[in-house]
Amino acid sequence: MLVVLVLCVVNVVLWRNREARASPPAISAKPTLHVAIWEDYVAPRLIETFQKNFRCTVKLSIFEESDQLLQWIRDEGRTFDVIVPSTYIVPELVKLRAIEQLNHAWIPNIRYLDSTFMSSMKLDDLLGIDLVDYGVPFVFAQTGIAYRKSAVEARVGPDHRPTWAWFDLPTLAGRRSILGERREAFAAALLAEGLGVNEADDVAISKATKRLRTWHDGSTLMSKDYAAALGAGTIDLAHAYPGDVLHMSGPGADVVFAIPREGGSISIECLCVGAQTQHSELAHQLLNYLLAPDVAATNMEWTAIRAPNPEAFRLYEARLGNGSLPLTFSTPVADFVLRPLTDQDDAKLLHAWEQLELE
Numbered sequence: 001m002l003v004v005l006v007l008c009v010v011n012v013v014l015w016r017n018r019e020a021r022a023s024p025p026a027i028s029a030k031p032t033l034h035v036a037i038w039e040d041y042v043a044p045r046l047i048e049t050f051q052k053n054f055r056c057t058v059k060l061s062i063f064e065e066s067d068q069l070l071q072w073i074r075d076e077g078r079t080f081d082v083i084v085p086s087t088y089i090v091p092e093l094v095k096l097r098a099i100e101q102l103n104h105a106w107i108p109n110i111r112y113l114d115s116t117f118m119s120s121m122k123l124d125d126l127l128g129i130d131l132v133d134y135g136v137p138f139v140f141a142q143t144g145i146a147y148r149k150s151a152v153e154a155r156v157g158p159d160h161r162p163t164w165a166w167f168d169l170p171t172l173a174g175r176r177s178i179l180g181e182r183r184e185a186f187a188a189a190l191l192a193e194g195l196g197v198n199e200a201d202d203v204a205i206s207k208a209t210k211r212l213r214t215w216h217d218g219s220t221l222m223s224k225d226y227a228a229a230l231g232a233g234t235i236d237l238a239h240a241y242p243g244d245v246l247h248m249s250g251p252g253a254d255v256v257f258a259i260p261r262e263g264g265s266i267s268i269e270c271l272c273v274g275a276q277t278q279h280s281e282l283a284h285q286l287l288n289y290l291l292a293p294d295v296a297a298t299n300m301e302w303t304a305i306r307a308p309n310p311e312a313f314r315l316y317e318a319r320l321g322n323g324s325l326p327l328t329f330s331t332p333v334a335d336f337v338l339r340p341l342t343d344q345d346d347a348k349l350l351h352a353w354e355q356l357e358l359e
Contacts, residue, residue: 007338031279032057033286036069037084038269040243041139042290043302056282065181067350072097079276081283084138087121087268088183091340099272101133105282109291110136117177117268117308120337135270136287137308139299142266142336143184144259146230146240146249151175162258164192166237167215176217176237177226182353183338185212187265188239197265197336200345209352216356230255243305266336268308 039062047058061080063069066089072078074096085100088111093099104110113136121131145162153160167176167188179185187197189208227244229235238245240257248255271290273283289295296312299305301320307313341349 007128012351030055030057031282033081033279033283033284034059034061034079034274035082035084036061036063036072036078036080037082038063041084041269041304041305043299045297046295050286054282054285054289055237056279058286067182068314070096079097080274081277081279082286083272083274084269085135085272086338087131087182087270088338088340090135090192090243090270090272091129093272094129094134097275099134100135100275100277100280102273102287103280103284106281107136107288107291109143109288109293112291112293112296112309112311113137114308116308116333119244120268120334121270131270136291137274138269138271138290139303139305139307140266141242141305142264143179143188143239143241144253144257144264144287146238146245146257147226147238148230148233148254150254151233151236162260164188164260164262167192167239170259175235176215177229177235177239177289178212179239179241183266184265186349189215189339191260191262191264194262197263198339198341200341200349202348205348205352209356212356223224243303246304263336265339266333266340 019145033056036059037060042060047060050056051058061072061078063072066086067205069083069085070089070092073093079098083093085093090099117137117140118132121135122139145164145166147162147166152166152172155169156166164174167178178188184209188206189211190197190199190204192211193204193206193207195204226235226238226240227248230238230245231248242257245255245257248256273280273285273287277283290299291309293309293311296307296309297315298318300312300316
């Protein structure tokens with residue numbers, strides 16, 4: 001009886017061992033990168049390719065304004081593996097410990113970036129750090145004016161050179177739109193006043209606020225659908241990002257995008273790695289992938305937003321020809337790049353903006 005019992009136990013053990021060997025090994029879950037980014041700033045097929053090549057999942061969280069991104073992080077405690085902010089809020093993200101210092105050795109494609117834009121992200125006097133240690137330039141655009149020629153040129157007289165002063169025209173009241181990104185909106189008003197895009201003393205803010213109040217009277221403070229409204233003819237003049245409207249312009253088109261004679265603010269969006277990421281190396285691989293010239297060129301084709309990557313731009317021109325993206329920018333470029341403000345100046349700007357939104 002004892003022998004039979006022992007044999008039964010042995011058989012059970014052997015059966016379980018055989019079953020364990022026959023069972024497939026457990027498949028570990030794919031790592032997931034959570035990315036906070038502006039809408040339509042990266043071509044979906046590029047994300048699909050990265051997921052396939054690096055055997056991971058990428059989930060995008062879309063924000064519409066820098067203040068919304070800051071709210072997610074500062075007020076809601078959300079964390080991300082990769083963040084794509086405007087350069088001028090990078091110091092705030094550093095102070096919030098939301099982004100980590102980059103390992104440039106993991107981003108060899110950084111060598112393709114334009115030295116002008118790398119220089120623009122050098123020492124930040126507010127924190128005493130190089131912004132490029134925390135973010136690398138990804139795309140940039142100069143805001144300008146989008147307008148319907150058939151409607152606007154009849155109202156502005158013989159001088160058709162675009163200017164921010166067009167927003168002062170009473171005949172366009174109710175037919176115009178101002179961007180809802182406060183730094184961009186104030187920059188436009190500052191330029192209209194003959195001031196620099198980063199001026200934030202009391203006099204400059206007062207002048208810009210007064211100008212914006214005039215513009216706001218009879219304007220839509222951007223709904224993100226301003227491009228569609230232009231196309232439908234429900235507005236005639238818009239403070240605009242080029243990527244939103246360039247697909248509507250071209251030879252013979254009624255909608256035109258132009259940089260006003262006073263210039264327009266230049267916003268550099270950069271790639272950062274989240275400080276709380278559990279996948280730092282994979283996050284750096286995504287940054288490096290997006291900076292590769294062929295990838296950046298493909299992204300320009302889809303977004304109509306320019307990358308600060310000369311080699312990528314040459315590839316873009318070879319594929320599509322010259323003219324789909326604006327080739328000239330207000331110079332010197334450094335004078336029009338939006339830069340970080342001090343906490344005090346940013347608070348003043350935010351207060352003025354909130355008052356405008358309430359009116």
